[in-house]
Amino acid sequence: MKKTAVVWASQTGNTSNAAELIAGEIGKDQLDLFEVSREVVSLLPEYDxxxxxxxxxxxxxxxxxxxxxxxxxxxLDLTGKTVALFGLGDQLAYGAWYVDAMGILYDRFVARGATVVGAWPNDAYEFSSSKALRDGKFVGLALDADNQEHLTKERIRRWVCSIRPYLS
Ligand SMILES: Cc1cc2nc3c(=O)[nH]c(=O)nc-3n(C[C@H](O)[C@H](O)[C@H](O)COP(=O)(O)O)c2cc1C
Incomplete structure (x- = not known):
C-alpha cells in the first residue's frame, strides 16, 4: 500500500462526510485523514x-x-506524486459553476508536477458549466449532497474501485 493521505476542506460538513466515506471505503488504517491546513500542506510531499x-x-x-x-x-514539488480529487457542489442552484473548485485544485496540483487520476463521467448530472471538466469528463469524483445524496455512497464505491490500482 502506498502512503496515502485524504485531505479535505468543508464549510458545512458535506465534504468532510464524503472524505470519511472515501476513507472508510479504502480502509481507514491504510491512510491518514486530514482537514487541510498550512501544516498539512507542508506534509503532503511525504505521501505517494x-x-x-x-x-x-x-x-x-x-x-x-x-x-x-x-x-x-x-x-510544493509534487513530481512523481499521484493525486485523486473529489468535489462537492450543488448542480441545480449553482449549475454554471458546478464543482468548479475541483477544477481549480486540478490546475494547481498539475502545475506542481502531480499526476491526477480518477476522472469521472459527467452524465447523470444536470449543470450548464463546470471548470472541473477536461476532455468531456470531470477531473475527479463529482458529488452533490444537496440534490443527489442518495447516489453518494454508490458513486464513492465505484470511484474508489477505479483508483484502487494507484493505491497499492
Ligand atoms: C452561498 C453558496 C455558494 C455556493 N456556490 C457553489 C458553486 O459556485 N458551485 C457549486 O457547485 N456549488 C456551490 N454551492 C454548493 C456547495 O458547494 C454544496 O452545498 C456543498 O455540498 C457544500 O459542501 P461543504 O459543506 O463541504 O462546504 C454553494 C452553496 C452556497 C450556500
Whole structure:
C-alpha cells in the first residue's frame, strides 16, 4: 500500500462526510485523514498518493480551508506524486459553476508536477458549466449532497474501485 493521505476542506460538513466515506471505503488504517491546513500542506510531499476533497463556494470559488493554503500549495514539488480529487457542489442552484473548485485544485496540483487520476463521467448530472471538466469528463469524483445524496455512497464505491490500482 502506498502512503496515502485524504485531505479535505468543508464549510458545512458535506465534504468532510464524503472524505470519511472515501476513507472508510479504502480502509481507514491504510491512510491518514486530514482537514487541510498550512501544516498539512507542508506534509503532503511525504505521501505517494494524495486524495484531495473540496466543495465550491461563492460562484465557482474554493472554500475556506483551501483558500488559505493555495500559496503554500503553490510552493510544493509534487513530481512523481499521484493525486485523486473529489468535489462537492450543488448542480441545480449553482449549475454554471458546478464543482468548479475541483477544477481549480486540478490546475494547481498539475502545475506542481502531480499526476491526477480518477476522472469521472459527467452524465447523470444536470449543470450548464463546470471548470472541473477536461476532455468531456470531470477531473475527479463529482458529488452533490444537496440534490443527489442518495447516489453518494454508490458513486464513492465505484470511484474508489477505479483508483484502487494507484493505491497499492
Ligand atoms: C452561498 C453558496 C455558494 C455556493 N456556490 C457553489 C458553486 O459556485 N458551485 C457549486 O457547485 N456549488 C456551490 N454551492 C454548493 C456547495 O458547494 C454544496 O452545498 C456543498 O455540498 C457544500 O459542501 P461543504 O459543506 O463541504 O462546504 C454553494 C452553496 C452556497 C450556500
Amino acid at each position: 498518493v494524495v486524495i484531495a476533497g473540496t466543495s465550491t463556494w461563492g460562484m465557482g470559488e474554493l472554500p475556506h480551508g483551501w483558500r488559505e493554503v493555495v500559496s503554500a500549495l503553490d510552493q
